[in-house]
Amino acid sequence: MKTKTQVWIEICRLEDIPPQGARVIRATLGCVALFRTATDKVFALEDRCPHKGGPLSQGIVHETGVTCPMHNWVIDLETGRAKAPDEGRVRTFPVEVRDGTVLIDRALLA
Amino acid sequence: MTKKLVVIGNGMAPGRVLDHLFDKAPDAYQVTIFNAEPRVNYDRIMLSPVLSGEKAYEDIIIHDDAWYESHGVTLHKGKKVMEIDRADRKVIAADGTVAEYDKLLIATGSSPFVIPVPGKDLAGVVTYRDLDDVDAMLDAAKSGGHAVVIGGGLLGLEAAYGLKRQGMDVTVLHLMPTLMERQLDPSAGYLLEKALIDRDIKIITRANTKEITGRDGKVAGVVLEDGTELPANIVVMAVGIRPSAQLADDAGLEVGRGILVDDHLVTSDPDILAVGECVEHRGQCYGLVAPLYDMAKVIAANLAGDAEPEYTGSVTATKLKVTGIDLYSAGDFAEAEDREEIVLRDAAGGVYKRLVLKDNKIIGAVLYGDTADGAWFFDMLKKGTDISDLRETLIFGQAYAGGAPLDPTAAVAALPDDAEICGCNGVCKGAIVQAITEKGLTGIDGVRAHTKASGSCGTCTGLVEQLLKVTLGDAFQPDAVQPMCGCTDLGHDDVRRLIVAQELKSIPAVMQELNWKTSCGCAKCRPALNYYLLATWPGEYVDDKQSRFINERVHANIQKDGTYSVVPRMWGGITTPDELRAIADVADKFQIPTVKVTGGQRIDLLGVKKEDLPAVWADLNAAGMVSGHAYGKSLRTVKTCVGTDWCRFGTQDSTGLGIKLEKFMWGSWTPHKVKLGVSGCPRNCAEATCKDIGVVCVDSGYEIHFAGAAGMHVKGTELLCTVATETEVLEYIGALTQLYREQGRYLERIYKWADRVGLDVAREQVVENAARRKELNARFVYSQQFMQNDPWAERAQGKDAEEFTSFRLGHLGKVA
Numbered sequence: 036m037k038t039k040t041q042v043w044i045e046i047c048r049l050e051d052i053p054p055q056g057a058r059v060i061r062a063t064l065g066c067v068a069l070f071r072t073a074t075d076k077v078f079a080l081e082d083r084c085p086h087k088g089g090p091l092s093q094g095i096v097h098e099t100g101v102t103c104p105m106h107n108w109v110i111d112l113e114t115g116r117a118k119a120p121d122e123g124r125v126r127t128f129p130v131e132v133r134d135g136t137v138l139i140d141r142a143l144l145a
Numbered sequence: 146m147t148k149k150l151v152v153i154g155n156g157m158a159p160g161r162v163l164d165h166l167f168d169k170a171p172d173a174y175q176v177t178i179f180n181a182e183p184r185v186n187y188d189r190i191m192l193s194p195v196l197s198g199e200k201a202y203e204d205i206i207i208h209d210d211a212w213y214e215s216h217g218v219t220l221h222k223g224k225k226v227m228e229i230d231r232a233d234r235k236v237i238a239a240d241g242t243v244a245e246y247d248k249l250l251i252a253t254g255s256s257p258f259v260i261p262v263p264g265k266d267l268a269g270v271v272t273y274r275d276l277d278d279v280d281a282m283l284d285a286a287k288s289g290g291h292a293v294v295i296g297g298g299l300l301g302l303e304a305a306y307g308l309k310r311q312g313m314d315v316t317v318l319h320l321m322p323t324l325m326e327r328q329l330d331p332s333a334g335y336l337l338e339k340a341l342i343d344r345d346i347k348i349i350t351r352a353n354t355k356e357i358t359g360r361d362g363k364v365a366g367v368v369l370e371d372g373t374e375l376p377a378n379i380v381v382m383a384v385g386i387r388p389s390a391q392l393a394d395d396a397g398l399e400v401g402r403g404i405l406v407d408d409h410l411v412t413s414d415p416d417i418l419a420v421g422e423c424v425e426h427r428g429q430c431y432g433l434v435a436p437l438y439d440m441a442k443v444i445a446a447n448l449a450g451d452a453e454p455e456y457t458g459s460v461t462a463t464k465l466k467v468t469g470i471d472l473y474s475a476g477d478f479a480e481a482e483d484r485e486e487i488v489l490r491d492a493a494g495g496v497y498k499r500l501v502l503k504d505n506k507i508i509g510a511v512l513y514g515d516t517a518d519g520a521w522f523f524d525m526l527k528k529g530t531d532i533s534d535l536r537e538t539l540i541f542g543q544a545y546a547g548g549a550p551l552d553p554t555a556a557v558a559a560l561p562d563d564a565e566i567c568g569c570n571g572v573c574k575g576a577i578v579q580a581i582t583e584k585g586l587t588g589i590d591g592v593r594a595h596t597k598a599s600g601s602c603g604t605c606t607g608l609v610e611q612l613l614k615v616t617l618g619d620a621f622q623p624d625a626v627q628p629m630c631g632c633t634d635l636g637h638d639d640v641r642r643l644i645v646a647q648e649l650k651s652i653p654a655v656m657q658e659l660n661w662k663t664s665c666g667c668a669k670c671r672p673a674l675n676y677y678l679l680a681t682w683p684g685e686y687v688d689d690k691q692s693r694f695i696n697e698r699v700h701a702n703i704q705k706d707g708t709y710s711v712v713p714r715m716w717g718g719i720t721t722p723d724e725l726r727a728i729a730d731v732a733d734k735f736q737i738p739t740v741k742v743t744g745g746q747r748i749d750l751l752g753v754k755k756e757d758l759p760a761v762w763a764d765l766n767a768a769g770m771v772s773g774h775a776y777g778k779s780l781r782t783v784k785t786c787v788g789t790d791w792c793r794f795g796t797q798d799s800t801g802l803g804i805k806l807e808k809f810m811w812g813s814w815t816p817h818k819v820k821l822g823v824s825g826c827p828r829n830c831a832e833a834t835c836k837d838i839g840v841v842c843v844d845s846g847y848e849i850h851f852a853g854a855a856g857m858h859v860k861g862t863e864l865l866c867t868v869a870t871e872t873e874v875l876e877y878i879g880a881l882t883q884l885y886r887e888q889g890r891y892l893e894r895i896y897k898w899a900d901r902v903g904l905d906v907a908r909e910q911v912v913e914n915a916a917r918r919k920e921l922n923a924r925f926v927y928s929q930q931f932m933q934n935d936p937w938a939e940r941a942q943g944k945d946a947e948e949f950t951s952f953r954l955g956h957l958g959k960v961a
Contacts, residue, residue, distance in 0.1 A: 046952055054322060055665070055691035059951035066951070073331055073665045090707045093695040095668040099482075102668035104695040104703055109668070111482040118482075133428070134402050141954075 043131060043138035049075065052137070057092040057101070060139070067128060068092035069137065070112050072099055077137055078112035079130040085110075085123030147175045150448065151236055151244045153226045153392070154252035155180035157189055158421030158437040160207050162250065165445030167216055173449060176218045177244045179236065182275055183223035185209055189275070190434050193300075193466045196279050196307030219244075229396035231414060248416055248448060251393055251404060255386040255422035255432065260295065264357030269364035270380045273304045282379060286311035290378035293317075293367045295354055297324040299465060301383035302337075305346050306467040308381070316375055317341070318352035318367070323653070328463045328474035330664045332490075333497050333513040335653035340470045340495075349373070388423045388430050401425045408455040410444045420444050426458065433461045462523050464516070473519035476509035476526050477501065484508070489540045490660040497657060498540055499664060505533045518542035557611040566612065567598035567605045577609060581616045588622070589613070606639075630669035632661050637890035641677050650682055652689055666692075673891035676778065679814055680886050683928035690945070696776035699948060700936045701758055709758060710751040712775035713765050714811060717785045717803035717823075718746030727768030735761055745782030745820060747773050756949050762937035771811075771935035778892070779814045780821075780882075783807040784832065788825030788842065797842035799825035802871055806840075809875055810882065812932035813925070816889035816898070819882065834862045837895040838878055843867070847874050851881060851907065852899040860896055863904050866912045880911045880921035883928075887921075 052058045052071035059082060060067040066082035068091050076099065082092045089105030099112045109118040115127040131138045152159045155178050163176065186208040194200040213220045224238040235245045257272035259265050271281045282304070285292070292308040294301045297319030309315045317324075323334030324341075338348050353370040357380055367375045388403030399405040399413035403425030410418050410426070421437045424430065431437065436459035443456040462475035489498040496514035500507055500522065506529050510522040521543045525532060532539055562575030580586060580595045592598055592609050599606045613621045626636035633640070640659065649655045652674050656666060666674070671692035678686040690698050701709035713728070728748055732740050739751035753761055762772075774781055783806050786792065788799030803823040810821075822833030823840040832855075833839030839850040839862050846869040853862030865881065868874055884907060889898040899907060910917045940949075 050320070051947060053691060053947065054326070058947065060954055061951050062954040069952075073326075075327060087705075088707075090703075093699075093703060093707075095671065095694065096691065097667045097671065098663065098665050100667075105705070107668070114482050116482060134430075 041129070042141045043133075044141045046137045046139050049077065049132055049135045049137055052077065055096045057094075057096065059090075059092045066090070066092070067139075068101075069130070069139075070096055070101060072096060072112070075132075076112075077130050077132050079128040079139055080110070080112065080115055081126040081128075083125065084108055085117060085125050086121065091125070147172065148247040149245055150174035150176045150248045150250065151246035152176065152178045152250045152252060153229075153236060154178075154254055154421070154423075155182065155186050155220065156252060156254050156421060157186070157207070157434060158254070158441055159250060159252040160186040161438050161441035162252075162420055162444050162448075163208075163216070163218070165442055166448055169445060169451075170449040171216075174248070176216070177221070177246075178213075178218060179221045179224050179226045179238055179242075179244070181223070181225040182277075184276065185213070185220070185222075187276070190466075192273075192276065192279050193303035193307055195276075196282055196304065197310040197468070198307075199310075199468065202276060226392060229392060229417075231396055231417070234416070246416075248418065250444070250448075251412070251417065251419040251423060252421045253389040253392055253423040255388050255430075257382065258385045258387060259382055260354065260384055262354055262356055264359055264364070265382075267357060267359040267364045267380075268362055269378065270357060270382065273300050273381055273383045274386075278381075282308060282381065283311065285379035286313050288378065289313060291316070291376045292379045292381065293375055293377040294381045294383060295367075296381075296383035296385070297321070297348065297350070298327065298383065298385070299325060299463060301381070302341065303466055304381045304383055305341070306344070308379075309344060309346050313378075314347075316347040316349060318354060318369070319348065319350045320353060322350050324348065324350070325465075325474075329472070329511060329513075330499065331653040332657045332661070332664055333472070333474075333499075333511050335651065335657055336495060336497055336513050337465075337470065337472060341467075344469075386422065386432050388425065390423055390425075393417075393419065393423070401428075403430045408443075408457060409447050409452065410440055410456055411447070418444055418447065426456065429458060431459065431461065433463065435459055435461055460523075460527055462519065464519070471512070471514055471516040473510070473512040473516035475519070475523045476507070486664065487540045488662055488664060490657060492658045492660055500540060502532070505531050505536075507532060515542075554611050554614055557608060558615045566608050567596075572596050572598040574612065577612050578616050581613060586613075587617065587620070607634075629673060630667055632656075632663040632666050632670050633659065634662075635659060637673065640674070641681070641887075644677055644681050650678065650686055652678065652692060676814060676816065676891050680928070684931040697778070699755065699758060699945075700762075700772055700774075700776060700940065701753065702776045704751060706752075708752045708754055710749050710775075711753055711758070711761055711765070712743065712747050712749050712773035713770035714773040714807070715747045715770075716807050717783055717800050719800060719804065720748075724768055724770060727765060727770070731761055731764045734764070737761075743775070743782070745775075746784050747775065747782055749775070756951070759941050759943075759946075759949055763941035766935070766938050766941055772937040774811065777814065778817050780807070780810045780812070780819050783810075783821040783823060784836070785823045786825045786830035788823075792825055792830075794828055795825035795842070796844050797825055797847065799823045799831065799840075799842050802840065802842070802847075802874065803831075805871065805875065806878065809879065809929075812934070813882065813886070813929060814932065815882065815886055816891050817894045819885075819895065821878075835859065836862065838881065840874060840878075846870070849874065849877050849881075852896040852904065854894060854896045856894075858896070863899070865908060876918065876922050877911055879925040880918040881907060883921040883925035884910055886925070886928075 055073050057068050057070045068080050068082040070078045082090050084091055084103040086108045089103040091101050093104045094101040100109050102109050108121050115125040117123045129140045188205040188207050191205040224242055226236050227239050228237045235243055237243050257274050271278050289312055292313040292315045294305045294317045297317050305315045305317045323331045324337050355370045356368045358366045364377055364380050366377050390400045390404045393404040394400040404419040404423055406412055406419050406424050406426050412419050420440050439459050440456050443454045446454040460476050465472040485502045487500045499511045501509035507526045512519050560574050564574045566574050577596055577598050584595055599609045628634050629637055647658055655674055675689050675692040695703050701711050735757050737750045741749045743749050783803040785800045785803035788795040819837045821838045822831040822836040824831040824833040825842050833841050835853040835855040841848040848867050849865040850862035851865050854860040885895050
């Protein structure tokens with residue numbers, strides 16, 4: 036359902052993101068990583084590990100987590116939280132896949 | 146007064162609406178139906194059994210002519226509605242037939258996608274949607290020949306199976322790496338692919354159709370992007386469906402992807418309702434039958450004047466209608482932190498079951514091989530049943546529900562002596578217990594050695610361990626095998642052994658056959674499996690780039706700020722003014738901030754932006770340089786001194802030998818990085834005695850050293866042997882490297898491997914046993930023919946282009 040605050044903009048087609056891979060959106064506030072899982076779920080997270088700022092988009096995607104390429108922190112794609120015992124959280128953004136098109140809320144990126 | 150209800154479309158959804166409506170209010174409406182197809186209402190989801198010859202059209206009719214007559218329904222067969230005139234409340238068909246309505250029900254369903262490739266309009270290219278398509282396929286099948294099905298989803302696979310049953314030679318092309326990826330995870334997809342291949346259906350995944358070729362206006366073949374050509378007498382496109390909403394759109398109704406309806410299935414016009422696949426409800430469009438039936442109930446109540454029932458969306462379940470393949474998928478089966486999964490894999494039985502739980506409720510289920518409990522799980526999923534009390538036995542299905550969890554040891558203890566434990570070697574329980582007691586065995590290796598049990602495929606290892614436990618009691622000390630990771634109980638060595646023994650050739654195959662506990666592995670096991678498969682099946686295994694660490698995925702080293710560093714190969718440490726100029730030019734052109742000489746006599750360009758990588762590589766390639774693999778678990782550098790060329794002490798051409806070694810070994814993937822050194826005399830200026838493999842040239846020939854390190858641990862090398870010629874150096878080092886490639890655990894350096902297996906193993910196999918050495922070296926050489934492709938050149942030419950580009954917001958497309 037559309038709500039008043041959300042303006043969905045098209046980013047790409049689902050197939051533009053490799054399965055178990057990621058693509059990067061360069062936005063005004065910084066980079067956002069778009070992840071696609073093996074089961075075609077798509078998640079959008081700020082592309083910075085809460086540990087030392089590693090680019091999460093470059094990590095290995097497994098199930099609905101990503102392992103940061105810098106120091107192997109595992110970040111949950113759904114919540115943005117680091118897997119225990121590590122602590123920290125990365126911003127997540129609403130994302131939708133409609134008819135194979137990946138949409139993200141522009142208000143949060145502009 | 147009887148009101149007039151007009152229905153556009155005569156598929157399963159309106160059929161069900163009318164069934165309900167006539168039950169509730171038989172006389173409320175005078176009904177007129179327009180059907181573009183020239184026939185009565187039939188069960189579209191049973192088209193596959195018609196295609197495969199397991200059913201006839203007559204068997205799948207839902208409402209026959211008599212039904213329409215008895216309910217006073219006017220059915221316009223073969224009349225397509227072209228216009229809805231909302232002002233005058235009437236619909237107009239193509240042949241001019243007009244019908245007035247008080248209430249209008251749109252049920253135009255959906256139409257199949259046709260991928261816009263050249264040749265899509267040739268005769269013999271069909272979609273898979275209605276009985277006409279099935280007739281076209283049956284017709285084509287009469288003369289046999291080749292069928293190509295584009296799309297490895299539910300419909301495509303059913304079409305493929307049907308055409309196979311009709312005697313055609315069938316190939317399925319699927320764009321994605323696994324079949325039915327929307328419903329299945331990779332493990333279940335792997336089992337499905339195996340089952341279809343067993344039915345002699347060819348499957349090509351990652352298949353991108355480029356063109357359909359024709360002869361005399363009729364289809365002749367299919368060409369893929371990679372150049373593969375397939376002959377085809379018929380091409381079936383089954384790549385998806387799109388709601389048919391054009392008619393509604395033309396009439397000015399609100400349309401998104403489908404016709405927008407509220408929870409009463411009313412469109413933006415209160416007198417017009419819509420049902421089925423043409424509808425978009427709460428952002429969802431459905432292509433399965435269950436939601437249509439849910440909608441039908443609500444809409445019938447609404448038409449009968451009961452406004453209470455509301456449609457709130459459906460959870461869907463899928464079953465593949467291919468005889469002998471049991472597959473069931475329902476709900477949401479992605480994982481997240483607040484979700485848990487229960488996975489049951491029975492490799493021998495070809496069974497895979499996975500339940501996804503959230504807050505002690507089932508939210509998703511994938512069943513393969515044994516789907517008997519699908520309905521039971523689906524029922525709990527829909528009802529949101531709390532499964533806390535069933536949890537222990539839930540995955541075993543309804544038959545076990547509520548029973549006490551079985552103690553596996555007790556079950557083994559209760560087995561009779563003649564119960565077969567190891568199917569591969571035909572070893573029964575009695576023989577194993579006897580061997581344990583008589584030979585005083587204490588561990589699995591002993592049992593393997595004396596009885597062969599669990600020595601072949603290894604799936605009975607757990608059972609044998611339980612027998613050891615039952616027989617020895619507390620005296621049994623399970624082998625302290627360190628599992629690869631939390632996804633499996635198997636250690637690296639067992640996994641490698643089983644990859645070979647069971648001829649496992651993909652990551653999903655390993656995970657299924659070796660009973661992986663997670664559905665897709667983790668960042669620890671996936672890179673290891675990818676390496677093991679690559680090393681075991683050279684030329685056959687397709688590398689999984691998503692299972693590689695970023696450095697190997699993009700062929701450059703990630704640095705702390707997210708930029709990359711690039712090291713071109715500089716054979717044996719020798720360069721030329723032209724190469725240096727090219728490196729300098731690249732550094733200028735791409736504003737590379739740091740140019741550094743590495744410890745391995747190469748030049749490192751640090752601080753390259755990721756998006757610049759392909760262009761940097763293209764320039765370096767143009768100057769004749771290729772990747773130095775400085776990022777890889779692979780051969781990195783061969784460090785040399787100047788040897789007899791310049792040095793007054795040099796005894797041999799160490800630079801020349803270093804170049805030969807590097808040209809022989811570059812590109813090979815190994816368990817961990819491998820660095821070599823070649824020194825021209827015992828003064829050892831190339832520091833060859835702290836390398837993974839080192840050569841020290843002496844007057845009489847060449848000392849070959851190995852198992853040194855100068856990283857976290859500093860360790861001098863061990864002498865392997867001394868040989869007389871350069872040719873021997875290459876053969877011995879090729880064999881040694883291959884032995885390490887075959888035995889080393891992922892991320893285990895040569896010195897650690899040698900320490901674990903013993904230095905004598907290497908000496909025995911590489912030095913003393915000449916036949917074994919030649920075999921090992923031959924395997925290394927064989928593997929190298931597939932490995933020596935410059936990964937930079939491939940990417941400079943556009944491979945993995947999406948890896949190096951990002952989306953820029955601002956240049957982005959339209960508001961959705």
